[in-house]
Structures are given as C-alpha cells and as structure tokens.
Amino acid sequence: MEYNLLKGKRGIIFGALNDMSIAWKVAEMAHEQGAVFTLTNTPVACRMGTLNDLSEKCNAPVIPADATNVADLEEVFAKSTELLGGKIDFVLHSIGMSLNVRKKRVYHDLDYNYLNKTLDISAISFHKMLQVAFKSNAINEWGSVVGLSYVAAQRSFYGYNDMADAKALLESIGRSFGYIYGREKKVRINTISQSPTMTTAGSGVKGFDGLMDFSERMSPLGNATAEECAGYCITMFSDLTRKVTMQNLFHDGGFSNVGMSLKAMTQYNKSFDTDEIDTMD
Ligand SMILES: NC(=O)c1ccc[n+]([C@@H]2O[C@H](COP(=O)([O-])OP(=O)(O)OC[C@H]3O[C@@H](n4cnc5c(N)ncnc54)[C@H](O)[C@@H]3O)[C@@H](O)[C@H]2O)c1
Numbered sequence: 241m242e243y244n245l246l247k248g249k250r251g252i253i254f255g256a257l258n259d260m261s262i263a264w265k266v267a268e269m270a271h272e273q274g275a276v277f278t279l280t281n282t283p284v285a286c287r288m289g290t291l292n293d294l295s296e297k298c299n300a301p302v303i304p305a306d307a308t309n310v311a312d313l314e315e316v317f318a319k320s321t322e323l324l325g326g327k328i329d330f331v332l333h334s335i336g337m338s339l340n341v342r343k344k345r346v347y348h349d350l351d352y353n354y355l356n357k358t359l360d361i362s363a364i365s366f367h368k369m370l371q372v373a374f375k376s377n378a379i380n381e382w383g384s385v386v387g388l389s390y391v392a393a394q395r396s397f398y399g400y401n402d403m404a405d406a407k408a409l410l411e412s413i414g415r416s417f418g419y420i421y422g423r424e425k426k427v428r429i430n431t432i433s434q435s436p437t438m439t440t441a442g443s444g445v446k447g448f449d450g451l452m453d454f455s456e457r458m459s460p461l462g463n464a465t466a467e468e469c470a471g472y473c474i475t476m477f478s479d480l481t482r483k484v485t486m487q488n489l490f491h492d493g494g495f496s497n498v499g500m501s502l503k504a505m506t507q508y509n510k511s512f513d514t515d516e517i518d519t520m521d
Contacts, residue, residue, distance in 0.1 A: 245478040247274035250324040252316060253300075254280050254307060254369070255334030257289045260439045262388060263334035264294055265470035271298040273474055275330070278320040280305045307335050307365035310372060317369075317378040327380045330477035333369060333387040336362045336441050338403045344446075347401050355402050362406035363413060370417045370429065381426040384477045387414055388469075389431040389488060391496050399446030411488045418486035428485035432472055435463040435492045457503035459493030 251270060256263035256279055270277055279295055283304040295302045301323050305312035321327060339354035340347075366387050373379050392400040393407035411431045418429035436442055436452045445451065456463045464472075472491045475481055490496045 242272055242274075245273045245474055245480070246270055246330070249275045249329035249477065250320070250326055251275050251277035251330040251332070251477065252280065252320050252328055253277055253332045253334070255332070255336075256291060256294055257281060257285050257440055259290065259294075260466065261334065262434065262437060262439060262466045262469050263332055265466045266332050266334070266473045267294055267298050267300065269467075269470040269474050270330075270477070271300070273478075275477075276300070276324050277330075278303050278316070278323060280307075280316050282306050307333075307369065308360045310368055313369050313372040314376065317372055317376055321378055327383075328373070328378050329380050329383045331369065331373070331379070331383075331385045332473060332477075333366050333385070335365055336388070336403065336406070338362065338401060338406070338444075340402050341444050341446070345401075350402060355405075358402045358406050359409060362403060363409035366410050367413045367417065370413070370421065373427075374417075374421060374425070377425070379421075379425070379427050382479070382482050383427045384481070385421075385427065385429045386473050386476050387411075387429075387431045389433045390436075391433050391490070391492065393433070393488070394496075397451070399448075399451070401446070403445070414488065415486045422485050428482070430476060430484060430486070431488045432469065432476070433488055433490045433492060433496070434469045435459070435465075435495060437463070437466050437469065439466065454504065455492070455495050457507055458498050458501045459495040460498065460501070461493035463495075464491050464493050 253263050253267050277300050279300050280303045286304040303316050303319050305316045338358040340350050345351050387410050389407045389411050392404040393411050414429050414431045421427040
C-alpha cells in the first residue's frame, strides 16, 4: 500500500541482516512510502549477509559501522547527510545481541564481560547514536527515532536472560534522551515493544518456539509479524505522530495486558489428565 507517508524524508536504518530482519521489512516499506535512506550494519554483517540485495532494491547506500563505536556512528550520520542531500528525518535502531545467550550462560551465571557487551550493543548504542546525532545537529525538527524493545523489560520471561536488562535500559534511554531531544530540537524518540518474531536474533532465545506459541495464544489479536512491526515504525516516522515521544509503545496484539486467555487456558488444561481436571473443578 503506497500512501507516500515518508515522501521527501531521509532516514538511517540500523540492523537489517537478512530478509527475516525487522529492519529489512522497515526498509522495504520505507522505500514503498517514498523515503530515501542509508542502511548500516557491522562490517561482518555487511560482508556475510545479504544487505546488498536490499541496498539495490531500495536504492539505499550501505555504510558499515559498529554501533558501539562512536567514530563509526559519526561517520554514519555525516555520510548519510551527504549522500542523501540533507539532514535526517528518521532513524531506526534495530540492534540486539547477547553473548551470554549465544554462549548459553544462564542469568545466574553471567559472564560480566559478555554482559557489558550485551548492554553496549543492545542499549548503550542507542544513547551513542542519539548523542552523535544531537551534537552534530544531524536530525531535522520533528524527526523521529525508534528503537525496538521487548516486554521482558517490564516482566520476567524465562530464557530472555540479560537481554531483559538491556531492553529496560534501552527504554529508559528513550525516555531520558527523548525529554532533552524534544525540548531542545523537537525530535521525538520512542521504543516499540514487539511480539516475539522469528528472526536471527529472536531464534537465539532459549525455548523461542514455545514462547512464540504461548504469546500467540495469549494475544487476542495474535502475535504481530515483522511486516506489521514495519508498518508501526513507518507511522512513527511519519508526520501523523508528531506529538508522540518518550513512549514505550506495545505492538504485541494485546499480549502485554493479558493475564490468562481462553486459548492459553485450554492448552494448559490439556497437560493434565482427565482425572486431574475433574478434581480441579
Ligand atoms: N525477534 C524478536 O522476537 C524481537 C522481539 C522484540 C524486539 N526485537 C528487537 O528487534 C531488533 C531487531 O532484531 P531482529 O529480531 O530483527 O533480529 P536480527 O538478528 O535480524 O537483527 C539484529 C541486528 O543487530 C545487528 N547488530 C549486532 N551487533 C551490532 C553492532 N555492534 N553494531 C551494529 N549492528 C549490530 C545484527 O547484525 C543484526 O542485523 C532487536 O533490537 C531485537 O532485540 C526482536
């Protein structure tokens, strides 16, 4: 659906790795909606992934950068402004990685070097890109920055490990920087808390299939897909949401406000034999 919601807007999209990535879907939709933008990911991801296909499809230059490296981020903003011909209107932070999760270190036996990396990559990078943009005045008034989060920032989820702490920090940075960036330069900053989604990062979480099935049964509208998340990001980048800032916006089919659903209860009861269900009544 082409509404030209982003016509004339310039953006930077961090975190498209392959065609399952949420950032990939955002890029495709931003292109459809008339935006011009650059794509960025780590040098390794740019080499190993399929980012060039997306770059060709969307006519979007690729700028390799490690989002934890301030000099790299300065380069991303400077080059993007130059290549796109002006200041930036929207930025997507779609970055997450935990070495503790990857190396199967459980939450009560964390490696603290890994934890520092988790926080730096998945949360502090958000602060770093905002600070770089703020100092270089790279984002236009009424520009919009979105980071992607997960409900484990608020509630405990088995297997989500130190990424829960990273998401809590990410959302807090969105609020803290959102106040300053809004006050000083009329730039808005929000996080979108997305349903579990089958991507490279998502499938690294312990028990991910079960988590997806559980949240599908718990959500009255079902899990939100990566494409649907892209749609929400696009509306947040558009001029239709200019007064929304400092929010953590749940995009999860209603999951975050459900305690128990009929579908989840039905599945739960199936795990008992008939006698046990009778005694429960
Ligand atoms: N998949 C889910 O279930 C889910 C749910 C809620 C939120 N999210 C969040 O959505 C975002 C995107 O993840 P995704 O699910 O599309 O998975 P993905 O694996 O496709 O994307 C993660 C991206 O982070 C990039 N990245 C890692 N380290 C980096 C660094 N140092 N510098 C720059 N980029 C780096 C990776 O290269 C990759 O492109 C993440 O923040 C993730 O936590 C995902």
